């Protein structure tokens with residue numbers, strides 16, 4: 001694009017909680033003229049025509065009808081993650097705007113985060129840490145036993161690219177792997193990881209020692225794991241959620257954990273994020289909560305930006321986008 005004006009890329013801000021990372025700026029500037037929301041709002045008249053693409057970082061800027069109407073040359077929106085539940089895909093498509101997510105960049109690091117939570121919960125690492133740093137550490141061994149991961153049964157709900165990578169990791173821990181997915185994934189299940197398909201989610205829930213939830217949030221998966229599902233689980237089972245908070249009924253979960261319906265939970269996602277300080281889940285010892293760390297590694301965030309750029313450039317030059325998302 002040398003000699004030509006670079007296409008305008010709207011981002012929320014640079015740095016800060018909802019801003020693209022400082023380290024990515026130079027790379028993005030090779031391909032685009034970066035415009036922050038502040039610059040856009042201060043000079044809407046000149047900026048609105050320049051913007052051809054939006055790069056969402058941590059769900060910002062918020063894409064609504066007003067913003068779409070004020071960007072007449074917008075062609076594509078790239079999301080810095082795989083979940084698109086914060087976007088109205090039909091509305092965006094009705095403006096003739098294409099959308100992309102970043103499945104390649106996020107799958108390994110999110111699977112790592114899921115395994116980290118599984119292991120930490122099984123071996124009570126957070127409780128152990130607090131015990132180890134408290135003065136006069138003393139504990140009764142019998143009160144502090146964890147559960148063995150090796151040889152245990154893992155139930156994966158959602159065998160997309162993240163679910164599959166979790167299965168690969170679980171295989172190394174000699175786990176028996178069950179999975180439930182809308183469609184059977186024969187290649188992955190049989191050839192690569194030896195996972196067993198459960199057509200009914202209930203069959204998975206009642207057999208698994210660890211249940212990991214990796215589905216996208218949709219109207220069909222909203223509170224997919226509620227009181228009934230928790231009651232189907234073994235009292236010794238652990239629930240791990242790395243998808244979206246609202247896939248699990250949190251009120252039911254707090255009760256299930258408090259009353260021993262299930263052993264423990266480990267959550268990288270909640271609703272809202274963060275939880276209010278007085279939320280019942282924060283008072284329980286048998287739950288680990290992390291602040292949506294799934295994709296937060298140096299390598300993954302860099303790869304996400306690269307994947308976004310690849311998708312945006314494809315859309316702007318009329319080539320097939322590697323990870324286009326269509327409204328369902």
Ligand SMILES: O=C(O)C(=O)CO
Nearest residue numbers: 081082083106294295
């Ligand atoms: O990719 C996403 O949407 C995530 O939230 C990863 O944690």
